[in-house]
Amino acid sequence: MPATDFFPQPTYAASEKVPRVLVAPPRYIQGSGVLGSVGRYLTIINIKRAVVYASARGLAEQGPLLRSSLQDAQISSMDCRFPGECSLEAIDAAVATLAAEQVDCLIAVGGGKCVDAGKCVAYRLGVPVVVVPTLASNDAPCSAVSVVYTPAGVVSAAEFFPDHPAFVIVDTEVVAAAAERYLVAGMGDAMATWYEAKVCLANPKARNVVGARPTVAAAALGEACATTLFAHGLDAGKAVCENRVDDALEQVVEANTLLSGVGFESGGLAAAHGLAGALTSIAAVEKNYLHGEMVAAGVMMQLMLQQEKSEAKRVAEFFAAVGLPVTLAQIGMQRSDVGDLRQIAQETADYMFISNLPFDVSAGMVYAAVLAADELGSEVTESVGDTAYRRVQN
Numbered sequence: 602m603p604a605t606d607f608f609p610q611p612t613y614a615a616s617e618k619v620p621r622v623l624v625a626p627p628r629y630i631q632g633s634g635v636l637g638s639v640g641r642y643l644t645i646i647n648i649k650r651a652v653v654y655a656s657a658r659g660l661a662e663q664g665p666l667l668r669s670s671l672q673d674a675q676i677s678s679m680d681c682r683f684p685g686e687c688s689l690e691a692i693d694a695a696v697a698t699l700a701a702e703q704v705d706c707l708i709a710v711g712g713g714k715c716v717d718a719g720k721c722v723a724y725r726l727g728v729p730v731v732v733v734p735t736l737a738s739n740d741a742p743c744s745a746v747s748v749v750y751t752p753a754g755v756v757s758a759a760e761f762f763p764d765h766p767a768f769v770i771v772d773t774e775v776v777a778a779a780a781e782r783y784l785v786a787g788m789g790d791a792m793a794t795w796y797e798a799k800v801c802l803a804n805p806k807a808r809n810v811v812g813a814r815p816t817v818a819a820a821a822l823g824e825a826c827a828t829t830l831f832a833h834g835l836d837a838g839k840a841v842c843e844n845r846v847d848d849a850l851e852q853v854v855e856a857n858t859l860l861s862g863v864g865f866e867s868g869g870l871a872a873a874h875g876l877a878g879a880l881t882s883i884a885a886v887e888k889n890y891l892h893g894e895m896v897a898a899g900v901m902m903q904l905m906l907q908q909e910k911s912e913a914k915r916v917a918e919f920f921a922a923v924g925l926p927v928t929l930a931q932i933g934m935q936r937s938d939v940g941d942l943r944q945i946a947q948e949t950a951d952y953m954f955i956s957n958l959p960f961d962v963s964a965g966m967v968y969a970a971v972l973a974a975d976e977l978g979s980e981v982t983e984s985v986g987d988t989a990y991r992r993v994q995n
Contacts, residue, residue: 622813623867626732626743626765629859633846636666636772639708639733640674646729646767648706650677652699654719655710657682659735663710663775667733679704683711687718688752695722706731706767712783713739713892717747721760729767737776737854738783739790739892742769743862746810748878754887756878759953761811769862773846773854781841781924782891782993784850787857788834789897789925791826792916794861796900798823798868800907800958807957809869819867826860829853834923838989872906872962873899875952876971879945885933890926897925898932901974902949906958906966910977917978921985924993927978929971931990936975942968 630642643651653660653667660680671678681698684691699707699722707726709719710733723730732742741747745762776784801807802820809815829852836849865874876899881887886895897920904913917927926932934941946968949955955962 619808619814621816622809622811623816623819623863624745624765624811625863625867626767626769628768629743629771630768631771631773631851631855631858633774634772635770636663636733636775637670639667639731639770640670640672640676642768642770643671643676643706643731644674646706648676650679650702650704651706651708651731652679652681652702652704653708653710654681654695654715654722655683656685656715659683659711659715663733663735667708667710683715683718685714686752686754687714687721687747687750689749690752692718692721692725692749696725699726704728708733710735712736713741714750716741717749720745720747720762720766721749724760724762729764731768731770732766733770733772734858735775736779736783736787737771737857738787740787740794740858740861740865742766742771742858744810744866746866750881753884754881756881769858771854771858773851776854777841777844777846777850779841780995781838782995784841784853784857785838785924785993786891786893786897787861788830788853788893788923789895789900789920790893791857791861792830792919793873793896793900793903794864794868795820795823795827796903797871797873797957798864800871801869804957804959807869807871807959808954810866810954815868819864819869822860823864823868826856826864829856829860831919834919838923869957870954871957872903872949872952872955872967875899875949875955876902876945876967878952879948880932882948883934883941883945890932894926894932897927898929898974901927901978902967902970905973905977906962906970913974913977914981917981918985921978921981921987922989924989926990927981929975929978931978931987936972942971946971
């Protein structure tokens, strides 16, 4: 997943001391019913006219309350539909539609791809972006980076921005009303935060997403993220199954969104997200599985690559308990798919942040780690079972 030169990362000469940098959105608001207060929040930054950028479903479901909130705050608004893929074609089309509308804010309402596309559109329009996630399925909302895909859904690039979202506003009532699978996928994405930040902090040559050294604070957020998931992940899943908001859900939503969002960007990435990006090149996987489910596979692969089998087993047991995939078969692949597995192994070895690991990584090493993770996952499935996975996948 190469970085584009749209907003290139800073580079430092070999003789130059690389600073430690932590970046984050200036305002994060989470709670039950906060969607109805978006207009009031936006008066803080003197917004007068906003565009609501969401899918057709988002415009229908969250749009009325959001527009009413804006109207109550005397903010005029218009709608712009997200077509479903965060591609350059979709981004350019939205910019063409909105260029003459004189909006001073874009409100991106939806899941990860809508949020990422909204950040790209807002930057091109020169206006702040406000992110209103409707799912806690990934850590995109808090970052100043967007993953861009081809129209077919394959990861093609990453765009880095000079500013973070002006607000990230998460209504946990909306999250609780979504399918359990989305929250669980978010746990897979979030769990990677600690294991990737941990290796980045320990490796003096590692760089975070903004091209700097990670801070201890960022790694601490990653560790808190994992600790929160292990402690409350099962109960949070139960809350979503019952469409209710409780403390466990609030804590996991914060872990999936804020702790993971700031943690991955400031703490750094490694092999787990490399495998997730590579998996999108397999059409059947990209079509049928969520980003966080692919990252979960990446976490297990990275831990096996690091020869940390006991920790990989602990993570696999948690994943199996909440319903995340732990075997190749559970992400639609088989050990016999040698050509595809070799392909994703090579793409993972070529990942822009793979060098954050403290050793050189070859495609052969990734391939072996993928098979080792699958073997471990099969062992865990025999002991824990796959009831949660089957329920979540429905």
